[in-house]
Amino acid sequence: MKSPEGLREGVLQGAEDTVAELIGVERVYRMGETEVRALSGLDFRVRRGEYWSIMGVSGSGKSTLLHVMGCLDRPTGGVYRLAGRDVQTLSDDELSEVRSRNLGFIFQSYNLIPQLDVLENILVPLFYQENPPEDGEARARALADRMGLETRLSHRPLELSGGQQQRVAIARSLVNDPDLILADEATGNLDSETSREILDLFDELSAEGKTIVFVTHERHVAERASHILHMKDGRAEEVVVQRAVEARAR
Amino acid sequence: MIAGGLWRTVRTGMKSLALHKLRSLLTTLGVLFGTSSVISMLAIGEGASYEAQEQIKLLGSQNVILRSVKPLDDPNQGNQRSRVVTYGLTDEDLERIEETFPGTSGVVPVREIVGEVRYLDRATDARVLATRPEHQTLTGRLVVEGRFLTSEDERTLNNVCVLGTEVARFLAPLESLLGKRIKIGSDYYTVVGTLAPRLRLSEDRPTAGSDVTGEVFIPFETARKWYGRLQVRMRAGSFDMEEVDLHEIVVAVDRPENVPVVADASREMLRRFHGQKKDYEVVVPLELLARAEETKRIFNVVLGSIAGISLLVGGIGIMNVMLATVTERTREIGIRRALGARKRHIVTQFLVETVCLSIGGGTLGVALGLLIPLLVERFADLVTIVTPAAPLLAFAISAGVGVLFGLYPAWRAAEMDPVEALRHE
Numbered sequence: 001m002k003s004p005e006g007l008r009e010g011v012l013q014g015a016e017d018t019v020a021e022l023i024g025v026e027r028v029y030r031m032g033e034t035e036v037r038a039l040s041g042l043d044f045r046v047r048r049g050e051y052w053s054i055m056g057v058s059g060s061g062k063s064t065l066l067h068v069m070g071c072l073d074r075p076t077g078g079v080y081r082l083a084g085r086d087v088q089t090l091s092d093d094e095l096s097e098v099r100s101r102n103l104g105f106i107f108q109s110y111n112l113i114p115q116l117d118v119l120e121n122i123l124v125p126l127f128y129q130e131n132p133p134e135d136g137e138a139r140a141r142a143l144a145d146r147m148g149l150e151t152r153l154s155h156r157p158l159e160l161s162g163g164q165q166q167r168v169a170i171a172r173s174l175v176n177d178p179d180l181i182l183a184d185e186a187t188g189n190l191d192s193e194t195s196r197e198i199l200d201l202f203d204e205l206s207a208e209g210k211t212i213v214f215v216t217h218e219r220h221v222a223e224r225a226s227h228i229l230h231m232k233d234g235r236a237e238e239v240v241v242q243r244a245v246e247a248r249a250r
Numbered sequence: 251m252i253a254g255g256l257w258r259t260v261r262t263g264m265k266s267l268a269l270h271k272l273r274s275l276l277t278t279l280g281v282l283f284g285t286s287s288v289i290s291m292l293a294i295g296e297g298a299s300y301e302a303q304e305q306i307k308l309l310g311s312q313n314v315i316l317r318s319v320k321p322l323d324d325p326n327q328g329n330q331r332s333r334v335v336t337y338g339l340t341d342e343d344l345e346r347i348e349e350t351f352p353g354t355s356g357v358v359p360v361r362e363i364v365g366e367v368r369y370l371d372r373a374t375d376a377r378v379l380a381t382r383p384e385h386q387t388l389t390g391r392l393v394v395e396g397r398f399l400t401s402e403d404e405r406t407l408n409n410v411c412v413l414g415t416e417v418a419r420f421l422a423p424l425e426s427l428l429g430k431r432i433k434i435g436s437d438y439y440t441v442v443g444t445l446a447p448r449l450r451l452s453e454d455r456p457t458a459g460s461d462v463t464g465e466v467f468i469p470f471e472t473a474r475k476w477y478g479r480l481q482v483r484m485r486a487g488s489f490d491m492e493e494v495d496l497h498e499i500v501v502a503v504d505r506p507e508n509v510p511v512v513a514d515a516s517r518e519m520l521r522r523f524h525g526q527k528k529d530y531e532v533v534v535p536l537e538l539l540a541r542a543e544e545t546k547r548i549f550n551v552v553l554g555s556i557a558g559i560s561l562l563v564g565g566i567g568i569m570n571v572m573l574a575t576v577t578e579r580t581r582e583i584g585i586r587r588a589l590g591a592r593k594r595h596i597v598t599q600f601l602v603e604t605v606c607l608s609i610g611g612g613t614l615g616v617a618l619g620l621l622i623p624l625l626v627e628r629f630a631d632l633v634t635i636v637t638p639a640a641p642l643l644a645f646a647i648s649a650g651v652g653v654l655f656g657l658y659p660a661w662r663a664a665e666m667d668p669v670e671a672l673r674h675e
Binding site for chain 2: 067070072073092093096097099100101105107111112113114115116120124125127128129172176
């Protein structure tokens with residue numbers, strides 16, 4: 001177990017295997033006269049290959065942290081570096097490029113595009129890359145195979161079960177070979193059996209060296225991760241290291 | 251790659267539209283009717299203008315035409331039932347023009363003879379015109395069979411005639427009348443030629459009391475010999491006696507710029523010699539042509555405005571639906587932005603969908619717009635002309651409407667905050 005101070009120390013030390021690094025990050029919203037501090041001087045660092053769970057009660061800043069890490073929202077203070085790039089300095093187009101190249105998203109409600117079939121949904125992140133890989137479709141098919149969706153490629157999302165839709169979402173998050181996979185309550189809409197299957201998949205991905213940040217409020221889900229970050233009032237309250245993860249070179 | 255990307259966007263757009271088939275179809279209706287009205291209105295306008303111009307051209311665009319006009323009846327003058335009315339252009343007028351007018355290349359008198367035209371048991375009240383051989387050159391009529399009148403006919407006072415196609419077809423639908431003798435009034439004439447039909451005009455209908463349109467030409471001097479100056483017109487309950495030298499004088503002008511000069515000179519000359527008696531009119535086809543052009547322009551502006559308003563309404567309809575679609579698909583916009591879509595990708599996505607709708611409507615509109623003129627021609631008996639530019643213009647406008655009215659919804663979609671969009675239920 002590490003204290004937040006210890007974490008800050010760790011953040012400031014060597015950064016060669018760091019994927020995401022947040023130093024004193026703040027996110028303040030103004031709602032009329034009221035100021036809401038969703039993130040309040042948060043320090044957080046994710047090394048390559050780590051599997052983090054972020055826990056906290058409602059309003060603790062988990063979702064805001066995920067949005068900031070996913071380059072969907074900009075911090076109002078502090079520094080956020082993703083894959084060595086200072087996110088604050090990037091333009092809107094550059095942030096989009098970072099999202100399509102460096103990040104993979106998995107949402108609680110799957111968030112597949114209803115009018116596209118399974119294969120097209122998996123390919124969406126590559127649609128928006130300036131120079132997409134030539135083997136994109138082969139990669140998408142291989143991922144669909146791996147997720148057990150090989151017979152469902154031409155199906156629309158609404159023709160799939162919840163578990164299958166989430167598998168499509170996982171395949172989509174992997175198709176661009178991202179530096180960081182961000183999952184937001186990814187098992188929240190699934191029954192316990194399907195949840196277990198999906199969590200097993202995350203374990204597999206982690207074992208393969210994927211870097212994952214998984215926001216959840218369920219303890220049994222969080223305990224699958226290598227590290228747990230407990231948040232409270234927009235700060236890192238406690239960090240639990242469940243198992244050591246060997247740093248991996250990309 | 252860019253082309254591939256655009257094609258994928260178009261495909262995705264079509265799929266999105268196909269999810270709500272009825273809504274998409276209803277949305278296209280505005281553009282469909284707008285486009286078809288542009289094409290059909292232009293076709294009707296073009297047809298009307300063409301007719302007017304053809305009628306004017308028949309008069310000869312480089313001619314000035316002087317016509318006799320019967321003055322209004324004067325109730326104080328003699329017995330209504332039997333008086334002789336003397337009016338119109340005179341042989342002296344013709345002489346003066348021939349001798350004194352500069353800038354003319356030909357002057358042809360025309361006299362209209364009253365009389366039934368008959369061949370065997372078929373008879374009609376066609377217009378019988380006594381004129382000189384130059385009439386053909388001045389009015390550009392073509393001979394399809396035989397010949398037109400010649401100076402030899404004038405000299406020998408031959409009883410010959412040239413028939414308009416319509417008259418020839420009416421009198422003898424199945425045989426050629428060349429060399430045959432027909433009866434005009436009480437005299438027999440040998441047919442020496444048939445003229446080519448004029449281009450069909452919607453006003454070419456038999457007039458009341460007549461079975462057929464068209465004319466019969468006889469030599470001017472022959473008519474003078476047989477008919478004299480006095481003519482009797484029989485009407486129900488009364489008869490008119492008219493004393494007219496010439497019904498028309500066609501003055502051919504050598505250069506177009508001299509047409510107004512000759513027209514003014516004619517007006518001045520007639521005013522001076524006919525005094526207060528307004529028994530003539532001067533028709534200048536070139537002036538009519540200019541007036542017809544102006545009318546066409548006004549007609550096109552009015553029709554264009556009506557069509558433009560319907561396209562505007564169609565465009566607003568599309569924008570309305572697209573704004574609703576953007577709100578409905580807020581979450582999808584958030585997903586796409588989260589997965590790396592730039593603002594321009596979102597703009598393109600929605601713009602492509604709007605353009606697909608408007609082009610879809612435009613294509614159906616072009617088809618309907620080509621069909622309507624055919625129906626108008628078939629059932630309303632109006633001449634319509636679809637110029638190749640009309641469907642292209644209408645199609646381009648419909649695509650333009652798509653872009654114009656799609657921009658705002660697309661911009662609204664692109665400007666959404668991705669986080670807010672993802673939260674949208």
